[in-house]
Amino acid sequence: MIAFLIKRLMHAVLVMFVISIISFAIQDNLGDPLREMTGQAVSEAQREVMRDEMGLNDPFITQYLRFAGNALQGDLGTSYFYKQPATEVILRHLPATLELVMASSLIIILLSAPIGVFAAIRPRNWLSRLFMGTSIIGISVPVFLTAILLIQVFAIGVTVDWFPSDTQWGSILNGMLSTDGGMPSYGRGELTHVAGSWSSGFFTADGLWHLVLPAISLASIMLPLFIRLIRAEMMEVLQSDYIKFARAKGLGLGRIYFLHALKNTMLPVITVGGVQIGTMVAYTILTETVFQWPGMGLMFLEAITRSDIPLIVAYLMMVGVIFVVTNTLVDLIYGLVNPTVKLAGKPA
């Protein structure tokens, strides 16, 4: 176990090292801090002196080591736009993104397990077919389109007049298909201050109300994937001998399905889930753009349009940390849950 742990940690460090090199290369090639700091009036000679003072003429290695040293202490430079330390800016935007991801994960976990298990137990049931049919559509709809559709239907509202409104059934059908809209589709709503830079939308009705559409959009891309995955795994597990044995012994079906079968179904789900957390961070960029959600993703996009290099670099490092931490954790959990995994050996 220890050897495995060390191996994983080494891997994580290696990945972070690669990310930091890439980040530094970006900063080194794109950002000229002098141009940001000085005006037009400063002469070229003075600039050269300042460059020397700031160590911008040092060799690449020296500069990188300085960058890495600062980064380890949480100093990633100062944002050109906010005129504040980039780490501070990132940390201020982090809670919004985390809350969004948490809310979506909650939706995914609460819905995918029961639906997936049901679809596996009763594959020919019409409800299962409906779920599976919807899930392939769900996979095919890009997350930003889901978001736009949700805005159109629930925030702006849809008026349907396909049926003749002078008849009773026509107006009823029209009314059923029309929506009023009015759901909030912009920003986070009312927030409560929790601690430090963390303001939460979880504790006010308005904040939760604002969270609904973005969280559903973000969940929409992962939910079908997890339903299909759980269903496929579950169907396979149900074929195995130990389930047949449990059934033969006369155990209750609920116990077999949800205790014995689901436990083994969850193994691949954990691994996929860990990777998907990373994917969700990528999708937060899209969701946050559509809903103007003031999180890291939106901040990153704005930083790109403003060429705010320190902020871009800070975002990359932050996302790198999130990915590495989740992947390492998932590997460790997988190793703990599945004793057959060869811990010390390389994962084939």
Added chain:
Amino acid sequence: MSQTTPSAATASATTPKTNSIVVPGRWQRFRESYLIYSFKRDWMAQVCLLIFVAMVIGAFLAPLIAPADPYDLATIDIMNSELPPVWMEGSDPDFLLGTDSQGRDLLSTILYGTRVSLLIGFGAVILQALLGVTFGLLAGYMGGRVDAFLMRMADIQLSFSTLMVAIVVGAIIKATFGGAVFSDYALVLLILIIGLAEWPQYARTVRASVLAEKSKEYVDAARVMGFRSRRIMFRHILPNTLSPIFVISTVQIANAIISEAALSFLGLGMPETQPSLGSLIKSGFDYLQSGSWWITLIPGGVLILLVLVINLLGDWLRDVMNPRLYKG
């Protein structure tokens, strides 16, 4: 996943065996294959293929069949902007699906946009496949350090989501060269970005099949006969790994089209002057609140339909060829 992948090789056994002395031609073998047999019995696959082919033909014949040329600024009249589709009030019969915010005919823009999306989707997948198949063959066949190095690279890249990689690379290129240069080369850049971001998918699949194939006797025989590694890899092993490659290709095309749309939606993709479906959706999104839903939702619907039929075809293909690649 790695425990189950060796069985992927069993899928390659679906290629028809011809024991008779008279060997039928390729076309006849194709016609009698299980692939065609099951296609004829699956109306869903037929409908999907029909829609897909219709969309591809429509997109690539866009210059011939589109009512207007969205790239030709001379034909655009800003007075025609934001006209609704013909079935709504206040529409102009000249514009079947209405117009966008610049007064371009939406139907024509969608046809041209689909062409751009398809070009990028196919281009990116071809690039992915070239890289992934080569690396996968090398890793699987050579083993040892080459394998360890390539797979570690693939692992690292896969541990980030491919969309994230694409967004970051796109952002960096845009920040480095500026928006104008990016717009000029957007098509090529997008193919490169999406192609480079997704090669590990192919590499892993191919490697898994190669590992299973490598231990078979025909490879030993080829080696004993003194063939060189390159010949064994590409002429002997590669053909036997084709069915999983086919299956993931469909899904990868759908993914590439979605990635392109996502990048364009974020402003890191095709410019509005040369729109893809994604940039059409983006340009229409600003007008959604003012009630002009068609500028966003009609291209959106086309995108969903395109990706959906490709995914359904991929599902069908996977069921037919049945390599145990994905379990999702």
